[in-house]
Amino acid sequence: MSKRKIRIAFVGTGSISGIYLENLTKVFKEVEIAGICDLIRERAERRSKEFGPFKIYNDMYEIFADPTVDVVLNITRPDEHYEVTKAALLAGKHVYSEKPLASTLERGRELVELALERGLYLGGAPDTFMGAAIQTARELIEEGAIGTLVGGCGHMKCRGHESWHRDPEFYYKRGGGPLLDMGPYYVTAFITLLGSVKSVQAVNRTTYPTRTITSEEKYGQIITVDVPTHVNALMEFENGAVAHLLTTFDTFSTDFCNRIEIYGSEGTMIVPDPNNFCDPVKISRGGGREPEIHPVRFGYDFDARALGLCDMCNAIRDGREARASYKMTYHALEVMMGIVRAGDERRVIEIESRHDNPPLMKKGLEDGILD
Numbered sequence: 001m002s003k004r005k006i007r008i009a010f011v012g013t014g015s016i017s018g019i020y021l022e023n024l025t026k027v028f029k030e031v032e033i034a035g036i037c038d039l040i041r042e043r044a045e046r047r048s049k050e051f052g053p054f055k056i057y058n059d060m061y062e063i064f065a066d067p068t069v070d071v072v073l074n075i076t077r078p079d080e081h082y083e084v085t086k087a088a089l090l091a092g093k094h095v096y097s098e099k100p101l102a103s104t105l106e107r108g109r110e111l112v113e114l115a116l117e118r119g120l121y122l123g124g125a126p127d128t129f130m131g132a133a134i135q136t137a138r139e140l141i142e143e144g145a146i147g148t149l150v151g152g153c154g155h156m157k158c159r160g161h162e163s164w165h166r167d168p169e170f171y172y173k174r175g176g177g178p179l180l181d182m183g184p185y186y187v188t189a190f191i192t193l194l195g196s197v198k199s200v201q202a203v204n205r206t207t208y209p210t211r212t213i214t215s216e217e218k219y220g221q222i223i224t225v226d227v228p229t230h231v232n233a234l235m236e237f238e239n240g241a242v243a244h245l246l247t248t249f250d251t252f253s254t255d256f257c258n259r260i261e262i263y264g265s266e267g268t269m270i271v272p273d274p275n276n277f278c279d280p281v282k283i284s285r286g287g288g289r290e291p292e293i294h295p296v297r298f299g300y301d302f303d304a305r306a307l308g309l310c311d312m313c314n315a316i317r318d319g320r321e322a323r324a325s326y327k328m329t330y331h332a333l334e335v336m337m338g339i340v341r342a343g344d345e346r347r348v349i350e351i352e353s354r355h356d357n358p359p360l361m362k363k364g365l366e367d368g369i370l371d
């Protein structure tokens, strides 16, 4: 007997909605799009023409009132996530949210408590840790390929998003900045590869108090920067490993950028860009030898955004745990907010939450089928 398809409705059809719609209509076969909405209706209409046609809801409340919608996909801006997710949970809908879970730790905690109270699924991005590259890295580490874990290092360096994003103000407001924007990919990858974070320290700065938009629609407009934009963190993991993380909108990128290294007693693992799903994993064992190249062993070696959402839908359907669940997004949020606080207060911040890895992704299934 074929299983029921879980139905998803979009709140927000801005920049990132394109890849979700592309993958939900062309790759993932076990879910259905119930409809979409945006405060700016033309944006939803444009997406419906590009990828649909879809039902266009007038607003999110119309989605919440539709009994045929199972899951609300919240892809609004970071500081809007809380309001939308809370309202959806209160209306009895499961929610999958873009990162971060919320723009403050208190708000994130409230959302988790609400979901648990109501018996609803709450999950969210990033889902790149479920992609071919990081799953392969995790399996290699679990097999002992680099020995006992010592630590790691990750760098995300760029000059900000105001040169390409249509509406980039949110990147410099509460819930934004390089740590809350790009950090989720790195922190989530580190948690997947090194385990739960126990404490954090940081020294942060805001180099440029304003930013000038150079993308087309708002060219020349000035943004006041409210968040740290050069964030230097140290994370201590439960297993004793220690990792550095630099996320910055204040420097140009270099050859050592957009990747993670994991250090072990038997080798150094070079993990590809944690914002992507693909590329082989390398292990360097020193002594002048060439690094070993380990081709990916799992599916989803392309931009498979919506993977975590679809896994959560199957989890709802089959009554299992979702991989990109609130357990990961809340732990990552606590780590990131801890890093901001550690920088502000110049002290070590202990992390209270923890996260155990979900099962590795299944091998050998065709793309778009997860179970």
Ligand SMILES: NC(=O)c1ccc[n+]([C@@H]2O[C@H](COP(=O)([O-])OP(=O)(O)OC[C@H]3O[C@@H](n4cnc5c(N)ncnc54)[C@H](O)[C@@H]3O)[C@@H](O)[C@H]2O)c1
Pocket: 011, 012, 013, 014, 015, 016, 017, 037, 038, 039, 040, 043, 059, 060, 075, 076, 077, 078, 080, 084, 098, 099, 100, 167, 181
């Ligand atoms: N742009 C990217 O490359 C990218 C990549 C990965 C993740 N993300 C994440 O995706 C989220 C959205 O980013 P974006 O770049 O698409 O932003 P965006 O500003 O392009 O789009 C957000 C959209 O949400 C709509 N919206 C806000 N509140 C709403 C409401 N209550 N009801 C209906 N619509 C509402 C806005 O009108 C807007 O069109 C952010 O959390 C961001 O961190 C973005």
